[in-house]
Amino acid sequence: xxxxxxxxxxxxxxxxxxxxxxxxxxxxxxxxxxxxxxxxxxxxxxxxxxxxxxxxxxxxxxxxxxxxxxxxxxxxxxxxxxxxxxxxxxxxxxxxxxxxxxxxxxxxxxxxxxxxxxxxxxxxxxxxxxxxxxxxxxxxxxxxxxxxxxxxxxxxxxxxxxxxxxxxxxxxxxxxxxxxxxxxxxxxxxxxxxxxxxxxxxxxxxxxxxxxxxxxxxxxxxxxxxxxxxxxxxxxxxxxxxxxxxxxxxxxxxxxxxxxxxxxxxxxxxxxxxxxxxxxxxxxxxxxxxxxxxxxxxxxxxxxxxxxxxxxxxxxxxxxxxxxxxxxxxxxxxxxxxx
Ligand SMILES: Cc1ncc(COP(=O)(O)O)c(C=O)c1O
Numbered sequence: 001x002x003x004x005x006x007x008x009x010x011x012x013x014x015x016x017x018x019x020x021x022x023x024x025x026x027x028x029x030x031x032x033x034x035x036x037x038x039x040x041x042x043x044x045x046x047x048x049x050x051x052x053x054x055x056x057x058x059x060x061x062x063x064x065x066x067x068x069x070x071x072x073x074x075x076x077x078x079x080x081x082x083x084x085x086x087x088x089x090x091x092x093x094x095x096x097x098x099x100x101x102x103x104x105x106x107x108x109x110x111x112x113x114x115x116x117x118x119x120x121x122x123x124x125x126x127x128x129x130x131x132x133x134x135x136x137x138x139x140x141x142x143x144x145x146x147x148x149x150x151x152x153x154x155x156x157x158x159x160x161x162x163x164x165x166x167x168x169x170x171x172x173x174x175x176x177x178x179x180x181x182x183x184x185x186x187x188x189x190x191x192x193x194x195x196x197x198x199x200x201x202x203x204x205x206x207x208x209x210x211x212x213x214x215x216x217x218x219x220x221x222x223x224x225x226x227x228x229x230x231x232x233x234x235x236x237x238x239x240x241x242x243x244x245x246x247x248x249x250x251x252x253x254x255x256x257x258x259x260x261x262x263x264x265x266x267x268x269x270x271x272x273x274x275x276x277x278x279x280x281x282x283x284x285x286x287x288x289x290x291x292x293x294x295x296x297x298x299x300x301x302x303x304x305x306x307x308x309x310x311x312x313x314x315x316x317x318x319x320x321x322x323x324x325x326x327x328x329x330x331x332x333x334x335x336x337x338x339x
Contacts, residue, residue, distance in 0.1 A: 003213050007021040014141060024200075040067075041179050043065075048084065051104035079098075088117060094123055096118050112142070126146060162205060248264045262297075265294070
């Protein structure tokens with residue numbers, strides 16, 4: 001079974017004859033740029049954004065497509081479907097593009113809702129699934145997704161350096177007549193090579209392809225839904241433990257992805273010291289960016305994580321929090337106050 005077949009299995013595609021997958025040497029951005037430079041032509045593309053990675057889609061599209069528009073929501077904010085629908089009614093939109101898991105906030109945007117709008121308004125739908133593939137259900141068929149991109153290195157669990165695009169076969173075919181805006185990332189060329197000679201247009205990063213294939217095999221051996229459940233369960237353990245310490249999250253748990261938790265920095269905690277003290281215990285947390293800078297930190301739970309690693313992390317955070325003067329927000333565990 002090829003990498004392509006494994007990818008179609010990972011996405012649990014029912015009508016596999018209607019979909020194809022191509023692998024690209026390059027990180028997730030290469031897959032995004034390959035789609036955005038190859039499928040728009042002179043058409044009108046609308047980017048929906050509620051964070052850093054939505055804005056990146058906009059910036060990539062602007063380089064290649066003169067008719068790029070942006071519907072921008074605050075970072076972390078839920079997409080306002082009414083606003084989006086009004087925009088679609090009032091404007092001539094051929095293509096909608098968005099990020100599934102907006103990694104800057106941890107919010108899982110609804111591909112079901114936007115996919116339904118793309119059907120009603122008869123637009124193509126493109127989704128950046130870089131940080132959700134391998135952890136979340138992405139039903140391309142149900143959500144009317146024409147192309148989605150992702151990377152080997154996040155929830156799929158391989159090394160960085162390869163990415164991929166999965167798309168409807170007829171949409172890949174249509175690319176043949178589109179203006180060519182890049183040579184290296186020309187998506188039609190990837191499709192043409194995989195379908196005619198089972199190869200990539202240029203020298204692939206062969207060792208990374210082998211590693212990627214093995215990571216996919218690992219997920220298929222475990223079972224796709226078992227893998228999703230495991231990641232989800234680890235996120236729940238992590239979140240329960242942090243809530244017990246009184247930590248509070250940026251967004252509601254049921255609106256988060258299962259791979260990332262964005263946590264408010266308690267007001268008495270100096271982030272740099274917090275990070276340094278955790279790093280001393282071999283733990284790296286991520287800073288918030290943009291409007292979240294110095295307001296939140298982010299904890300990811302992808303990779304071979306078991307309850308042992310979660311406990312290790314929670315113990316370390318608890319110890320480090322105790323080194324700051326005042327106890328953190330305590331409303332969830334009054335007994336912590338007694339210490
Ligand atoms: C949602 C999303 N899109 C795109 C990217 C860019 O991917 P890469 O850094 O692999 O090019 C990232 C990286 O974190 C991401 O989270």
